[in-house]
Amino acid sequence: MTLTVLMNAGPWLSVPPPGYGGIENVVATLVPELRRLGVRVVLASVESSTLPVDEKIAVFPDGQFSALQRPYNQVCGVSQAHLAGVVRALHRRDDIDLVHDHVEAVGLATMAAMGPDAPPALHTLHWDLAKHPELYGTLDGGDRVRVNGVSASQLARAPRALREHSVGHVHLSTPLAVDADRRPTTPKGDHLVILGRINPGKGQDLGARLAHEVGFPLVLAGPVGPYHRPEDLAAAGDEARQNPDVRFFHEHVAPYVDGDRVRWVGTVAGRERDDLVASARASLFPLRWEEPGGTAVVESLSLGTPVVATARGCLPELIEHGRTGLLTADERELGDLVLAAGLLEPDECRREAATRFTPARMAERYVELYDRVRHGATVPLQPV
Ligand code: UDP
Numbered sequence: 091m092t093l094t095v096l097m098n099a100g101p102w103l104s105v106p107p108p109g110y111g112g113i114e115n116v117v118a119t120l121v122p123e124l125r126r127l128g129v130r131v132v133l134a135s136v137e138s139s140t141l142p143v144d145e146k147i148a149v150f151p152d153g154q155f156s157a158l159q160r161p162y163n164q165v166c167g168v169s170q171a172h173l174a175g176v177v178r179a180l181h182r183r184d185d186i187d188l189v190h191d192h193v194e195a196v197g198l199a200t201m202a203a204m205g206p207d208a209p210p211a212l213h214t215l216h217w218d219l220a221k222h223p224e225l226y227g228t229l230d231g232g233d234r235v236r237v238n239g240v241s242a243s244q245l246a247r248a249p250r251a252l253r254e255h256s257v258g259h260v261h262l263s264t265p266l267a268v269d270a271d272r273r274p275t276t277p278k279g280d281h282l283v284i285l286g287r288i289n290p291g292k293g294q295d296l297g298a299r300l301a302h303e304v305g306f307p308l309v310l311a312g313p314v315g316p317y318h319r320p321e322d323l324a325a326a327g328d329e330a331r332q333n334p335d336v337r338f339f340h341e342h343v344a345p346y347v348d349g350d351r352v353r354w355v356g357t358v359a360g361r362e363r364d365d366l367v368a369s370a371r372a373s374l375f376p377l378r379w380e381e382p383g384g385t386a387v388v389e390s391l392s393l394g395t396p397v398v399a400t401a402r403g404c405l406p407e408l409i410e411h412g413r414t415g416l417l418t419a420d421e422r423e424l425g426d427l428v429l430a431a432g433l434l435e436p437d438e439c440r441r442e443a444a445t446r447f448t449p450a451r452m453a454e455r456y457v458e459l460y461d462r463v464r465h466g467a468t469v470p471l472q473p474v
Contacts, residue, residue: 093460094130096147096179096186096209097121100193101172103153105139109359110313112385113192113216117141119265123453129460132186134176149175159316169193173200180208188212188460195222202231211235212257212456212463218382219248226252236463240383241404247380257462261408262383263452266364266392267443275394275436276368281307282398282428283370285363285386288314288343288354289335291379293400296421298346300376304425308374310347310354311366314339318357368393372415372431375399376424384408391415392443394436398427414439 097120103111106118118141121131125144133143137151154168173196180186189211191197201211215237219226229251237252239245239259248256282301286292294310301308315333317323323330323339330336346352358366367373373390375381381403388408390397397415399405409415415434416427 092128092130093457094132094144094185094187095124095460096132096134096176096189097143098134098176098189098191098193098197099139100134100197101136101150101153101168102155102158103136105133105135105141108153109318110357115385116214116216116262117192119263119449120453120456123449124456126450127453127457129457132179134172134179147175147179169196173197176200177204180204188464190214190456190460192216195225198229198231198235198237199225202229202235206232206234208234210463212459213237214260215239215244215248215252216383218379219244219252223249229255231255233466236459238459241407243380243404243407244382257459260452260455260459261404261447262385262388263447263449264385264389264392264443265449266389267447268449269444270392270394270440271437271444273440276365278371278436279369281309281370282372282374282431283309283311283367283395284374284376285358285367285390286312286375287335288312288339290338290342291377291381293376293378293421295338295342295346296376296378296424297374298343298352300374300425300428301352302346304428305351306371306428307350308352309366309370310343310352311356311358311363313357314354320354320356322356364393367395370395372396372398372428372434374424374428375405376421377402377405379403381405388443388447391439392447394440396431396434396436396439398424398431400424410442414442 099105099117103114105114107114130144132145134147136153137148149172157165157168186209191213198213226249236257237255238257240262242259245256245259284294284297288294314323315335347354367390373395377400384404397409399417400421401417401419411417
């Protein structure tokens, strides 16, 4: 019998996303593989989504991301309106075997609040689980609603009520991992790269300081708040500093950005992004937070670039110290690790990615979890 899954990607961006869009990218990567495995997918997203699916549900014509700049009381209706559309569809039809939900907080709350006649639901937790303590601390989805994380370390730190609903974790994947071990190698340059949103948790200030102290060229790629290009941030003026990431950049990162030793190139995409990472000596993740999933980490391995990082969050699960990267619990050792990174073998990284981080592998794992959710599998609590 064909399994029909309602995949709820939310109202914020179309799928695949036009640019930056973590969750929408995961959905765009997962759905084709699920369909290859014979799963029927009904996508709840916005009308402009172009991902091939079996059926589409939409409340909004286009992604509502820009509304997120508005104050909470003017934006909170967006995701609720989307969820109301999903609930209406679930009431109207009886062919949905399972809802796979990705909508932060309100998706989980809505699925849990639906009555026993609603289909079982799996809600993927893509983010830092210290958020939403009011919801995560009191969640009651019975046997019908389950959650999964994107790493074991993320779930291990989750509130107990959330862990009690967990069916495990699925590591993130990337299309770049497909045949990563068979692609021709990219010649290595001298630079290191930090790819990601510029903010205190990602630690670009620490990386930039190290570049000057240790003496290596560093490229910072990623947006600062809503600004994707240096010229847009420069044109934004002082008002932009109300955004905490903009303030962080100006106060703690920009003093090191000299256009030579340290460069900020804004958001890079597509071929440019892949070339920048593939030609880097190593990717640097000087994390100050518990990275929940680490898409940029698995992308780096796929592109044959070892990872140098603080051993936080999911990093020890994704990286094998001494083989695919170098990790330290002490950020003062990062400089020495950068110097040693040249000894690591790019081909080991690509082999690892091709084995562990392909979309097909992720889809197989989700099909297993769908099965566990549908059959009410109970699992032991993740260790704290
Ligand atoms: N990214 C990108 N261009 C940039 C910076 C980041 O395409 O200039 C992408 C990166 O390749 C990855 C995602 O943004 O796919 C970041 O995901 P990750 O899980 O590493 O971090 P998050 O921002 O979700 O915390």
